[in-house]
Amino acid sequence: MRALFLHPNFPAQYRHIITALGADPNNQIIFGTKYERPEWKIPGVTKALFTPNRDSAPETHQYLRGIESAVIYGQAVYRMAEKLKSMGFVPDIVCGHSGWGPTLFIKEAFPDTPLLCYFEWFYKAKGSDADFDPADPLTVDDMARIRVKNCPILIDLYSCDWGISPTYWQRSQFPSELQSKISVIHDGVDTTYFKPDPSAKLVLPNLDLSQVDEIVTYVARGMEPYRGFPEFIEAVAYIQERRPNCHVVVVGSERVCYGKSLPNGMSYKDKMLAQIPLDLSRIHFVGPLPYGQYLKVIQASAVHVYLTRPFVLSWSMIESLSTGCLVIGSDTPPIREVIQDGYNGLLVDFFSPKQIADRVDEVLDHPNRMADLRVRARETVLERYDLSKLLSKQLQLIEQVAQKSQPTSGEQISSQPVIA
Template sequence: MRALFLHPNFPAQYRHIITALGADPKNQIVFGTKNERPEWKIPGVRKALFKPSRDPSTQTHQYVRALESAVLHGQGVFRMAEQLKAKGFVPDIICGHSGWGPTLFTKEAFPDTPLLCYFEWFYHSRGSDADFDPADPLTVDDMARIRIKNTPILVDLYSCDRGISPTYWQRSQFPSQLQSKISVLHDGVDTSYFKPDPGAKLVLPNCDLSGVEELVTYVARGMEPYRGFPEFIEAVAYIQERRPNCHVVVVGSERVCYGKSLPDGVSYKEHMLKKIPLDLSRIHFVGPLPYGQYLKVIQASDVHIYLTRPFVLSWSMIESMSTGCLIVGSDTSPVKEVITDGENGLLVDFFSPKQIADRVSEVLDHRDRMAEIRIKARQTVLERYDLAKLLPQQLQLIQEVANRS
């Protein structure tokens, strides 16, 4: 099989798939990407770089700047595709992430090649992430911009031969008339890697917490409202007040990945630490971590807090469950697809830091009673999200689309 994968970042959601395909010498696998990441090399996978010719113009209407960016990405991929064709590479299938634009013009570049799009999110101004926080109301400009932001995704929905979405909640956000094109198939978690380590103690470079009695963890790409960072920090204040021996570890970057930034370049970490007095000797901001160190954090965790708006579900929540973490998660739709309160995790009101702290204390005060919930958390992942089960299904779907089955 000759396959072309498209994503601005390498290897993104496709890491396990391209590793499996690249291991077969009969396959020719090309990954078109904007960010080369030379430290990432996968045997049997060749990178092809694309680059937008320019950034979106500052003069472009604010509603369509994201669309202009997508078109520029699509144009860059088209030019890259022309170079691949000149070297004799015509794929049997194209797999690409929809939204940023790389997949927009693949049917012009390779009109006879089927397209399998990864559909992660469809934007709404009402009823999901954008209007979730009543303290942050949308303007008319916000609503118009959000509607237009779906344009490249709608083009892909029309153009693609098949689509894939990782959760039922995420698929439910797409237009009902087009959901039949989208299969639900999660990326999968390597449960042989993300596994429990009973009695694990946390030791990181420059952070030895092997002697602490109680360890609460929080993981997110960015410290931002979309992942409940302000509510988390307020909950930490309650936790520290009640539990003098409790330490908290925060994994993630001091940036905003989703949603709005604060004015004047102030980070939400700076903002919240000025607003909420904490014992800084018992909260440890360790930054983004390589997988091996991140694994040690969640294996050593006594309670793992995961909060999210009704938005894309983070891989970290399911990875944490796979290690047997006791999740205190937000009572929001993406989390409730996976966690049933009191069965394989505990659910809390996203906007109630006090309730978050109450449930953390509940876990720490009743460790024996919570042991069964930890077991069921991992069992949920083994049954529904295990890479060993899902990867063969993903490869089969790719083969079916390539064969136009």
């Protein structure tokens, strides 16, 4: 098979897929990406860089800047595709992430090649992430901009031969009349890597908590309201007041990945630490970590807190469950698809730091009572999110689309989640 993958970042959601395909010498796998990322090399996979010739212009109407950027990305990918064609490469399938624009004009470059789009999110002003926080009301400009932001995604929905979304919640955000074109298959978690270690002690290059039993963990790409960082810091104040031996470990970058940045350039970390008095000797901001160190953090965790607006579900939550973490999650739709309160984790009000702290107490005060939840947390991942099962389904879908024998309308390769 000849396959072309498209994503600004390498390898993104396609890491396991291209690793499997690249291992077969009969395949020719090219990954079109904006960033070289020399630290990532996957055998059998060739990177092809696309370079947008400019950014969207400041004078462009604010509603249209995202569309302009997507078109510029799409043009860059088209130029890259023309170079590939001149070297004799015509793919049997193109797999691309929809939203930034790399897939927009790929049908112009390869009109006879099937396109399988990864549909991660469809933007809505009402009923999901954008209007979730009553303290942050939307303006008419916000609502109009959000509506227009879907233009590149809608073009992909029309142009693609098939689509894939990682969760039912995420697929449900797309227009109902087009959801039958999207299969639900999660990216998958390597459960042989993310596994429990009952003897785990947390020792990082600059942090030794090997003598600490009460470790509360929090993981996110950025420290931002979308992932409940302000509420978590407020909860830490309660936790520290009640539990003098408890330490908190925060993994992630001091930046905003989703949502709005503060207008004064201050980070949410600095803002919250200025507002909430904490014992800084018992909260440890370790930054983003390589996988091996991140694994040590969640394996040693006594309680893992994962909060999110009704938005894209993070890999970290599934990975934490896979290690047998006791996850306290916000009672929001993406988490409810995975966690049932009191069965394989605990749910809390996103906006209640006190309730978050109360549930941390509940776990730390009754570790034996919570043991079954940890077991069922891993069982949930083994049953529904295990990479060894899902990778074969992803590859099966790619093969089906490449052969132009797409799944029948509405067919889902993974089953609707049901928790007994």
